[in-house]
Amino acid sequence: xxxxxxxxxxxxxxxxxxxxxxxxxxxxxxxxxxxxxxxxxxxxxxxxxxxxxxxxxxxxxxxxxxxxxxxxxxxxxxxxxxxxxxxxxxxxxxxxxxxxxxxxxxxxxxxxxxxxxxxxxxxxxxxxxxxxxxxxxxxxxxxxxxxxxxxxxxxxxxxxxxxxxxxxxxxxxxxxxxxxxxxxxxxxxxxxxxxxxxxxxxxxxxxxxxxxxxxxxxxx
Amino acid sequence: xxxxxxxxxxxxxxxxxxxxxxxxxxxxxxxxxxxxxxxxxxxxxxxxxxxxxxxxxxxxxxxxxxxxxxxxxxxxxxxxxxxxxxxxxxxxxxxxxxxxxxxxxxxxxxxxxxxxxxxxxxxxxxxxxxxxxxxxxxxxxxxxxxxxxxxxxxxxxxxxxxxxxxxxxxxxxxxxxxxxxxxxxxxxxxxxxxxxxxxxxxxxxxxxxxxxxxxxxxxxxxxxxxxxxxxxxxxxxxxxxxxxxxxxxxxxxxxxxxxxxxxxxxxxxxxxxxxxxxxxxxxxxxxxxxxxxxxxxxxxxx
Numbered sequence: 089x090x091x092x093x094x095x096x097x098x099x100x101x102x103x104x105x106x107x108x109x110x111x112x113x114x115x116x117x118x119x120x121x122x123x124x125x126x127x128x129x130x131x132x133x134x135x136x137x138x139x140x141x142x143x144x145x146x147x148x149x150x151x152x153x154x155x156x157x158x159x160x161x162x163x164x165x166x167x168x169x170x171x172x173x174x175x176x177x178x179x180x181x182x183x184x185x186x187x188x189x190x191x192x193x194x195x196x197x198x199x200x201x202x203x204x205x206x207x208x209x210x211x212x213x214x215x216x217x218x219x220x221x222x223x224x225x226x227x228x229x230x231x232x233x234x235x236x237x238x239x240x241x242x243x244x245x246x247x248x249x250x251x252x253x254x255x256x257x258x259x260x261x262x263x264x265x266x267x268x269x270x271x272x273x274x275x276x277x278x279x280x281x282x283x284x285x286x287x288x289x290x291x292x293x294x295x296x297x298x299x300x301x302x303x304x305x306x307x308x
Numbered sequence: 309x310x311x312x313x314x315x316x317x318x319x320x321x322x323x324x325x326x327x328x329x330x331x332x333x334x335x336x337x338x339x340x341x342x343x344x345x346x347x348x349x350x351x352x353x354x355x356x357x358x359x360x361x362x363x364x365x366x367x368x369x370x371x372x373x374x375x376x377x378x379x380x381x382x383x384x385x386x387x388x389x390x391x392x393x394x395x396x397x398x399x400x401x402x403x404x405x406x407x408x409x410x411x412x413x414x415x416x417x418x419x420x421x422x423x424x425x426x427x428x429x430x431x432x433x434x435x436x437x438x439x440x441x442x443x444x445x446x447x448x449x450x451x452x453x454x455x456x457x458x459x460x461x462x463x464x465x466x467x468x469x470x471x472x473x474x475x476x477x478x479x480x481x482x483x484x485x486x487x488x489x490x491x492x493x494x495x496x497x498x499x500x501x502x503x504x505x506x507x508x509x510x511x512x513x514x515x516x517x518x519x520x521x522x523x524x525x526x527x528x529x530x531x532x533x534x535x536x537x538x539x540x541x542x543x544x545x546x547x548x549x550x551x552x553x554x555x556x557x558x559x560x561x562x563x564x565x566x567x568x569x570x571x572x573x574x575x576x577x578x579x580x581x582x583x584x585x586x587x588x589x590x591x592x593x594x595x596x597x598x599x600x601x602x603x604x605x606x607x608x609x610x
Contacts, residue, residue, distance in 0.1 A: 089311065089314065089466050090466060091466050092341050092342075093338060093341060094334055094337075094338050094349075094353075094455060094459070094461075095338075095352060095353075095356075095458075096465070097423070097424045097457075097458045097461035097462050097465055097487075098353065098356055098421065098422075098424070098432070098454045098458040098461070099352075099421055100421070101356060101419065101420075101421050101422075102419070102420065102421075102422055103417055103418070103419055104414030104415060104417050104418055104419075104420055104426050104429075104526065105415050105417060105427070105525065105526035105527070106426050106427055107422040107424075107425040107426040107427070107429075108425065108471055108472075109526075110426065111422065111426065137579075138473045141524060141579050141580055141581070142521070142524030142525075142578070142580055144524070144598060145375070145523055145524040145525040145526075145597075146524065146525070146526065162419060167417055192473040192474065192574070192577070192578070192579075193471075213471065213474075214424075214425065214465070214470045214471025214473070214474060214479075215422055215425050215465065215470045215471065216422055216425075284343060285341065285342045285343055285344075
């Protein structure tokens with residue numbers, strides 16, 4: 089089931105004009121910022137398919153920048169996100185690509201600052217719902233059937249055990265889990281699909297674990 | 309993940325055997341999936357209803373999009389209703405104008421509630437605020453209207469598509485009009501099965517509808533497709549309430565919509581490269597709004 093909640097059908101409340109091109113795009117930007125963990129100083133946004141063709145008229149550009157500024161889909165400031173980004177000193181660039189992506193609404197967001205950078209590929213699947221398909225070159229094979237947690241962490245012994253223990257202690261079952269890293273001892277990523285929707289307490293607990301740097305969710 | 313229903317057949321059977329309206333089955337499923345309380349879920353839907361109401365009101369005051377392509381038509385239709393000369397009927401035209409109002413606000417980058425998408429956001433609220441005048445529903449019944457629409461939309465989204473880029477405008481305004489028809493039937497006192505019949509009757513008449521936004525904007529023809537979607541929703545609901553049934557079962561109609569969407573050429577799926585977007589006037593408008601460069605590039609790439 090790609091769509092779980094009635095509010096993915098009747099909703100989201102959003103700034104127009106397009107749920108997949110504006111709201112979904114804002115959410116892709118916001119997940120990227122969430123996983124980066126701080127306001128990026130620069131952003132390069134590659135757009136594919138219908139995103140590349142029609143992003144200006146749909147406000148996909150202002151929406152993605154709005155997401156990178158942590159704005160929600162209904163935040164009226166999405167309209168002024170370019171000016172807001174400039175005021176914060178964030179530079180950005182949009183690069184429409186001709187290459188065919190697997191999904192017609194695909195964006196690759198590369199963001200960074202003096203301390204590091206991050207790359208995320210997201211697709212907007214309709215009605216404001218989005219999925220992350222790649223993070224820092226790790227392909228995420230999410231089934232889409234379950235709510236998902238993304239945990240960015242330092243590649244150290246015991247981190248995976250701590251995270252799965254925290255999930256188990258909430259009485260939740262892991263449906264599917266993937267672990268990947270770029271280089272031994274460097275940044276790593278856990279993608280965990282669980283059987284139930286989770287709440288803020290689990291996210292807070294995961295964030296407080298040693299060597300966990302960021303936690304984000306793909307459930308709406 | 310455990311769900312109560314994933315097809316219209318299951319949805320209607322549940323409602324019939326438990327003697328509950330479809331809206332109630334949707335609320336119960338939402339509680340089951342999200343583990344949230346009934347109060348929280350109803351409060352969120354109530355908030356969505358408020359957003360819809362504000363958008364309709366704003367649109368009826370008259371808005372204009374930045375491109376200048378859309379705006380002001382909702383007011384024209386309301387003024388026409390007041391002349392008392394309407395041929396198709398005041399209720400239908402009221403729904404049409406309120407659907408248009410919402411989409412004009414959407415095109416002007418105003419705040420709306422996607423139902424199921426932003427491009428199709430006018431139909432469910434447009435019909436709701438029009439039938440409100442006739443049926444005098446309670447606030448609870450109005451919220452339930454949205455849950456019933458959502459129940460049918462949930463099945464479409466999970467078994468077909470609600471994205472114009474994936475399935476054409478049949479997946480957006482087509483889904484919205486069919487969802488609204490089902491909800492109107494429930495509010496007017498019809499049975500769950502009649503809701504399903506209304507859904508099928510309307511969806512069958514939205515099949516094959518292409519997504520061809522001029523200049524890639526959610527304006528032309530989107531706003532007017534919402535208008536006609538609202539009209540079809542009311543007529544379809546009336547047909548079902550009259551006892552008309554669809555010969556093709558609802559789930560098979562949804563499956564047909566999905567297959568048609570998959571076989572539609574990409575030029576007709578929101579790329580702004582076919583249909584009305586590719587007409588001389590469509591191209592001219594694109595060049596006028598975005599400058600010559602983009603129109604020239606698109607021609608080279610297409």
